[in-house]
Structure formats: structure tokens, C-alpha cells
Amino acid sequence: MTQTQTAHPVPAVIPRNALARHDVPSVHSHRNLDRAIRAAVAKVTGGISPHAVTETWFDWALHLSRAPGRQLELIERAQTNAARVAAFAMGAWSRDHDPAAAPFAPKTYDHRFADPAWDNPPFNLFKQGFLAVQDWWDHATDDIRGLQKQDTDRAKFQIRQMLDLVSPSNFPLTNPEIIAATMAENGQNLVAGSAHFTSDLIQTITQQHKPAPEGFQIGKDLACTPGKVVFRNDLFELIQYSPQTATTYPEPILFVPAWIMKYYVLDLSPHNSMVKYLVDQGFTVFMISWCNPTADQADLSLEDYRKRGVLAALDVINAIMPDRRVHANGYCLGGTLLSIAAATMARDGDHRLASVTLMAAQVDFDQAGELLLFVDESQVAFVEDMMWEQGYLDRPQMTRTFASIRAEDLIYTRAVNRYFLGKEDLPSDLLVWNGDTTRMPARMHSEYLRGLFLENRLTSGRFAVEGRVIALKDIDLPLFVIATETDHIAPWRSVYKTRLFTDCDLTFVLTNGGHNGGILSEPGHKGRHFRMSDRPRGAHYMGPDDWVAEHEEADGSWWPAYADWLRQQSGRRRKPPAMGTQDHGALADAPGAYIHQT
Numbered sequence: 001m002t003q004t005q006t007a008h009p010v011p012a013v014i015p016r017n018a019l020a021r022h023d024v025p026s027v028h029s030h031r032n033l034d035r036a037i038r039a040a041v042a043k044v045t046g047g048i049s050p051h052a053v054t055e056t057w058f059d060w061a062l063h064l065s066r067a068p069g070r071q072l073e074l075i076e077r078a079q080t081n082a083a084r085v086a087a088f089a090m091g092a093w094s095r096d097h098d099p100a101a102a103p104f105a106p107k108t109y110d111h112r113f114a115d116p117a118w119d120n121p122p123f124n125l126f127k128q129g130f131l132a133v134q135d136w137w138d139h140a141t142d143d144i145r146g147l148q149k150q151d152t153d154r155a156k157f158q159i160r161q162m163l164d165l166v167s168p169s170n171f172p173l174t175n176p177e178i179i180a181a182t183m184a185e186n187g188q189n190l191v192a193g194s195a196h197f198t199s200d201l202i203q204t205i206t207q208q209h210k211p212a213p214e215g216f217q218i219g220k221d222l223a224c225t226p227g228k229v230v231f232r233n234d235l236f237e238l239i240q241y242s243p244q245t246a247t248t249y250p251e252p253i254l255f256v257p258a259w260i261m262k263y264y265v266l267d268l269s270p271h272n273s274m275v276k277y278l279v280d281q282g283f284t285v286f287m288i289s290w291c292n293p294t295a296d297q298a299d300l301s302l303e304d305y306r307k308r309g310v311l312a313a314l315d316v317i318n319a320i321m322p323d324r325r326v327h328a329n330g331y332c333l334g335g336t337l338l339s340i341a342a343a344t345m346a347r348d349g350d351h352r353l354a355s356v357t358l359m360a361a362q363v364d365f366d367q368a369g370e371l372l373l374f375v376d377e378s379q380v381a382f383v384e385d386m387m388w389e390q391g392y393l394d395r396p397q398m399t400r401t402f403a404s405i406r407a408e409d410l411i412y413t414r415a416v417n418r419y420f421l422g423k424e425d426l427p428s429d430l431l432v433w434n435g436d437t438t439r440m441p442a443r444m445h446s447e448y449l450r451g452l453f454l455e456n457r458l459t460s461g462r463f464a465v466e467g468r469v470i471a472l473k474d475i476d477l478p479l480f481v482i483a484t485e486t487d488h489i490a491p492w493r494s495v496y497k498t499r500l501f502t503d504c505d506l507t508f509v510l511t512n513g514g515h516n517g518g519i520l521s522e523p524g525h526k527g528r529h530f531r532m533s534d535r536p537r538g539a540h541y542m543g544p545d546d547w548v549a550e551h552e553e554a555d556g557s558w559w560p561a562y563a564d565w566l567r568q569q570s571g572r573r574r575k576p577p578a579m580g581t582q583d584h585g586a587l588a589d590a591p592g593a594y595i596h597q598t
Contacts (some may be wrong), residue, residue, distance in 0.1 A: 030405060032540035039389035042382055046395045048374075049382035056154040063147040070144060077139050079134040092121045110408055112169040112416075126168040152374065157373050178420045179306045181405035185422070192422030200418075207396065209598040212437065218436075219591050222429055223264035225276045225297045227287075227590035230580040231316040235300070235308050237592040238316050239287040241279050243576035247553055250571045251325055251354045252284040252317055256310055258332035259290035260398065262436050262595055265516060266331065268429040272522040274559070279564045283570075284321070284577055288313055288334075293441040293598035295391030300441035301464070302337070302448065310341045314352055316584050321577045325354035325379040327566055331519065332490065335361020336452065339498075341471060344465045346474040355569045357480040357562075360490045360515050363472055363498050364459040365452050369491040375453045383449065387442035395437035405488050430516060455592055460499050472501045478569055479506040481563065484518025494543045499535060506535045507565055510548070511558050523557045530558040 041050070064070060084103035091101075102124065106113050118127050144147070163427040168174035172182070172190075179245050181189045203210065215221055227241035255275070258261040267275040267287070279285050288309060293300060310328075317326055330338030335358040360370060374578040387393055403410040417423045425431065440448075463470055479502060483492035492510055499506060511518045511530035521528050531551040542550075580586050 005578065017396045022448050032330070035385045035388055038382060038385040042386035046375070046400050047383050047386055047393075049379045052154075052376055052378045052382075053158065055378070056158065057153045059147060059151040060141070060144070060155045064140075064404075074136070074140055077136055081136055081436060084127075085128050085132050085556040086347070089125055090447070092124055104128055104135055106131065106428075107496070109406075112167060112408060112413060115177050117180065118215075120176065123168075123174070123176045130163070130168055137163065138235065144341065144492055152370070153370075154373050155217065157370065161404060161407055164412055167408075167412065170412055172420055175416065175420070181421050189422035190420065196266055196418045196422070196424075201529070204396070207394075212432050212436075216427055216432045218264065218501035218595060219589075222269060222432065223267045223591040223592065223595060224270065225273055225279065226268050228579050229289075229584060229588040229590065230320065230584045231313070232587055232594075233308060233312065234297070235291055235304065236313070237289040237291075237587075237594045238313050239289055239590045239592060240320065240579055241275060241285045241287070241590065242579065243284065244279050245282045245576075247561045247573035248282050248284050248576045249567070250321075251327055251569070252286055252321055253278060253327045253329060254313055254317060255285065255287045256313075256328060256334040256338045257288060257290070258318070258334045259305070259438060260333055261420040261438060262292075262433065263287055263289050264595060265430075265433050266518070267591070268433060268520065268528070271521050272429070272525070274520070274522075277522065277559055278563065278566075282573060283327075283563075283566065284319055286313065289592050290438075291311040291594045292438045293392055294439070298391035298442040301443050304452075305337055305444065306341050306465070310337060315425045318352065319584055320581050325352055327355045327357065327569065328353050329357040329359065330361055331359045332361055332515070333448070335359055336363060336458075339363050339475075340458065340463070340465065340470065342475050342477065343470040343472050346476060347468070347470055353477055355478040355566070356475065358495075358498060359482045359519055360484055360495065361481075362490045362494050363501060364494065365456045366459075367491060367494040367497070368453060369488055369494065371401075371489065372453065374401060375449060380449045382456055384442075384446050387445060392441055392516055393440040393442070395439060399437055402489070430520065434516075446457055459497075464494065473503050474506055475502055478565075479504055480509070480565055481506060482509045482511065482519065482558065482562075484514055485510060487515045487518065488513040491543045496547070500541055503537060505537050506532055508547070509558050509561070521539045521557045521559060523559060525557055528557050529553040529555050530561075532558065532561055 003579070042048075066203065071551065081103075088103055094202055102119075113127050117123060137159045138156070141152060141159055143152050172178045178189075180347070212218060212222070223242055227239045229237045230240045231238040255263070257266060267273045270276055275285055275287060291297070291310070311356075314326060318324070328338055328342065330336070338356060339358060339361070341352060345351075345353060383393065386397070414425070451457045452496070455462070459472065461469055461471065479498070481495065481498050483495035485492055487495075495507065496510075499508060509530055509532045510519055513519075513521065513526065521530075531548065531553055533547070533551050
């Protein structure tokens with residue numbers, strides 16, 4: 001770089017008018033016509049770019065066409081699999097047939113063939129034929145030299161979607177469970193299933209919000225920890241929970257939840273509410289309850305969520321509890337936002353935080369799991385055009401993305417149970433919350449996809465806030481990072497990379513469970529275990545697999561360990577603070593109004 005050249009950081013956000021419904025005229029005078037057509041196509045494809053799909057298969061096919069060795073392998077694999085299935089079929093009808101001798105087994109996460117009836121002919125032949133084809137395609141979509149890894153992963157993912165669609169478990173005549181249920185119930189299961197299908201179809205078309213079932217009412221059964229709304233703007237409500245102990249720790253806790261879903265996953269039923277648990281431990285807890293944005297809020301940005309969300313909440317807490325530093329806890333996307341806010345505060349000399357906790361939150365997106373399959377320039381532009389037309393990413397569009405990652409369970413197994421077996425969905429607090437989805441404002445979601453997922457700016461020195469780049473290594477606070485073993489949204493190895501980009505005291509916890517279930521790990525929850533370690537400032541980096549090998553599992557919930565860690569960062573207990581102030585008085589009882597927005 002010469003002396004006259006200046007390095008300009010890439011802005012963290014896209015221009016404010018980039019997603020406006022009527023763009024500023026440019027040299028491309030008919031650009032909006034193109035965008036409108038792509039937006040219309042996106043509604044049909046569920047937001048999936050046809051170009052991204054076809055590009056994947058062209059790339060795969062072209063590389064396979066110049067790999068005669070791989071072609072020979074696939075021919076041999078097909079012959080071997082066919083011979084194994086044929087040999088199995090010859091003995092499948094014998095009286096002393098051993099089901100354990102089957103040549104192919106379902107993957108560990110695939111429970112569609114768990115019923116013992118699948119080991120009886122002819123269903124075992126249907127099952128083995130399907131698994132043989134699945135095995136061949138797994139081999140066919142392995143890495144090919146020269147093929148982009150993203151296209152390899154996409155081809156494997158798309159084939160998995162196609163095979164899941166034609167699995168023998170999905171059809172009444174090839175699924176022994178459906179046949180048995182139909183005979184036992186004289187077809188009433190199919191009658192009930194038809195009613196369920198009709199109801200779900202109407203709900204899908206109308207997008208009417210389903211009321212919570214009896215026993216799972218918001219504010220009564222769920223999100224029912226006592227508290228008050230002490231602040232409200234157009235973006236969020238701030239809830240202060242009522243103290244339940246005679247004394248409390250002086251440093252309050254601020255939860256920054258994701259706005260992809262509603263906050264009350266952290267305040268579900270009283271027995272598994274993380275909020276209630278911490279309040280009962282003597283902590284003063286505040287919660288951000290984000291609004292459910294409409295088309296009129298399409299221009300909300302990540303910066304709005306940082307300044308008018310996190311920083312505004314800290315201002316209110318400082319007014320209620322003056323001169324008290326705050327334990328900030330961010331979950332999922334809220335954790336990513338909190339890491340941005342904490343790094344910016346460190347850069348600007350703002351010392352209002354006492355500690356930072358990141359729960360199932362990523363700061364680096366290079367290994368962000370199967371969600372990366374939906375992120376490239378073509379795909380992001382396609383989603384942006386869809387949001388440009390409607391002002392937000394709608395609830396079903398996002399729900400379908402998450403469901404497709406585990407389609408065998410979240411789509412097809414549920415469909416079989418509901419439409420062919422006639423079973424009702426058993427309500428639970430987590431399922432009620434999971435169905436209470438929200439929208440994502442167009443500008444913010446574009447910034448999230450481009451700046452973080454697509455370009456990974458936060459850990460590459462290219463994420464600017466207020467015109468200046470921020471760095472996570474500037475965070476000089478105790479960090480508590482939680483990852484979950486089977487998280488398909490924030491894979492634990494990706495969350496673990498927080499250790500790579502920070503240099504402060506850091507406690508890392510790896511718990512069993514998924515993105516939500518692993519966080520909901522209340523004491524007494526059966527089957528829970530976790531690993532935990534402290535990394536002092538300046539310690540050398542240890543890779544994730546080495547870390548697992550060196551740290552043994554501890555049985556039980558990680559919540560008590562977290563409460564102990566918070567106590568170590570807190571002062572002596574004292575009289576609880578007032579509920580709000582004269583300027584920030586109680587506006588409503590918890591859980592407030594925004595939680596009910598649909």
C-alpha cells in the first residue's frame with residue numbers, strides 16, 4: 001500500500017435505501033421489474049434460488065464427468081448394494097431370519113424405521129432398498145477433487161431432501177405402522193388424519209395465528225414469572241422481574257434474546273424457566289422483549305437493535321440501579337448482537353458491563369453448519385428481493401428453512417403421525433413457543449446474511465460500527481460461553497471458536513441437547529450432562545476435539561454452575577432495587593404486550 005492509499009473498512013450495514021420498495025433511479029432503469037419477478041418466484045420456491053440449485057448440480061455433474069475413477073466406484077457401489085439387498089431378500093422370508101443381519105442400517109438420528117414391524121417382510125425389503133439407494137447417493141455426493149465444498153454439501157443436502165420425500169415410511173401401502181393402525185381402528189385414523197390435513201392446509205393458506213392450547217396460555221402458564229414492563233419503545237419492551245428473596249446481588253442480569261423467536265423460551269413453564277431460576281437465586285433479572293416487526297419497520301437495522309435495543313436497555317437499568325454494572329446474557333442471534341455491542345463498548349471506553357454470557361451464539365460463521373447451504377450471493381440476493389417486495393422475512397419462510405435441516409423428523413415423521421396415524425400433536429411448552437414465530441425486518445436480515453453469514457466480517461476485521469472497525473479481542477470482561485452438542489443452528493464447534501477470537505478470562509460449557517433443549521437444562525432434568533473449563537487470560541488455544549478429550553462429563557444441569565460463576569463476578573447481597581423509577585414506572589405487568597404480537 002502506498003503512502004497515498006488509505007484502507008477503508010467495509011461498513012457493517014448496507015445502505016439504508018438498498019431495500020426500499022422503490023429504489024432510487026439508476027442506469028439500470030428496469031431493475032425493479034427484475035426484482036419484482038424474482039420476488040414472485042421466491043414466493044413459489046419458498047425463498048430458494050433456482051439458480052443456486054441448478055448451479056450446484058451443474059458443478060457436481062461436470063466434475064463427476066471428468067472423474068472416470070469416481071464413476072467406476074459408483075458403478076461398483078451400485079452393483080455391491082444391489083447384490084447385498086438381493087442376498088438379504090433371499091433369506092428375508094425364512095423362519096430363522098435374523099434382522100440384525102440386514103446389510104444397511106438407518107443413520108443414528110433417523111427414527112422412521114424404529115418400529116419392529118419394519119424387520120418383517122416385505123417391509124424390511126422396502127426399508128433395505130431405500131437405505132441402499134441412500135448409501136449410494138451418500139457416496140456419489142462425497143467430495144470430488146476440484147468441486148467446491150459448498151456445492152458438495154448442497155448436493156448431499158438436496159439429495160437427502162429428495163430421498164426423504166420418497167421414503168417408504170411416507171406411504172400407507174409401504175408403512176407397516178399405518179397398515180396396522182388402519183386395521184386396528186377400521187380406518188378412523190385416516191378420517192382423523194384427513195381432518196388434520198384440512199385444518200393445517202387452511203392454516204397454511206390463511207396464516208392465521210393458532211391460539212395456545214389449554215394449559216399453555218402466555219402470561220398464565222408460560223412466561224408467567226412475576227414482573228413489570230418498565231420501558232417500551234417501538235423496538236422492544238424491557239421487563240424487570242420482581243425479587244423473590246430478601247436480598248439480591250447488586251449486579252443485575254440483562255437477557256438479550258434472539259428476535260427470530262420470542263423471548264419466553266427463557267421463561268417457559270415455572271419448572272424450567274431460566275428467568276425464574278436466577279430470580280430465585282437472588283439475582284435481579286431484566287429481559288428484552290422484542291417487537292414482531294411489520295412492513296412499516298422494514299428499515300430496522302442491526303445498528304437499531306444495538307443502539308435502540310441493547311444500549312437503550314442498559315440506560316434504563318442504569319437509571320433504576322445507578323452505578324451498577326450489568327451481567328449481559330445473549331442467546332442465539334441475541335448473543336451475536338451482544339458480542340458486537342460489548343466489543344463496541346470496550347472500544348469506546350464504556351464500562352457498564354460486569355460480564356458477558358453467550359448461549360448457543362456464534363461470532364464466527366465459517367463453520368455455521370447447514371444454514372450455510374442457504375447462503376451465497378445468488379441466494380442472498382433472491383431473499384433480499386423477496387423481502388424488498390414484502391418488507392420482512394415472513395414466519396413460514398424461516399420456519400421451512402429450519403425444518404428442512406431435519407426434514408425426516410420435523411416434516412415427514414410429523415406428517416405421517418398426524419395425517420396417516422391420526423395422532424394429535426401433543427402440546428408442550430417448548431412446542432407452543434416453537435410455533436409462536438416472528439418476522440425479520442428486511443434491512444436487518446439482509447445485513448445479518450451478508451455481513452455475518454456470507455462475508456464473516458465480525459472475525460475478519462471488517463465489521464465497522466459508527467465508521468470504525470470493532471474487534472472481539474477488545475472485550476476485557478469475564479466471558480461465559482455455552483454450546484450444545486447436537487445444535488444444528490449454532491454447531492458447538494462454531495460456538496467454540498469464540499475462544500479463538502478473544503483473549504479474556506473465558507469459561508466454556510458444552511452441554512448435551514440441541515439449540516433450545518440444551519439451554520433448557522433445569523436442575524432435575526433427566527439425562528443431562530455437561531463439560532466445563534476455565535481459560536485464563538493469555539492461555540494458549542486448544543482445539544475443540546482436544547478440549548473434549550481432556551474434559552470429562554459431569555452429570556446434571558449446567559445452571560447451578562452458571563449461577564455460581566455469576567456469584568463470583570458479583571458483590572455482596574443487599575436490599576432489592578425498586579421496581580422501576582419515577583421516569584421508568586410500571587407500564588404493564590409481565591410479560592407485556594409485544595409478546596402477544598402476531
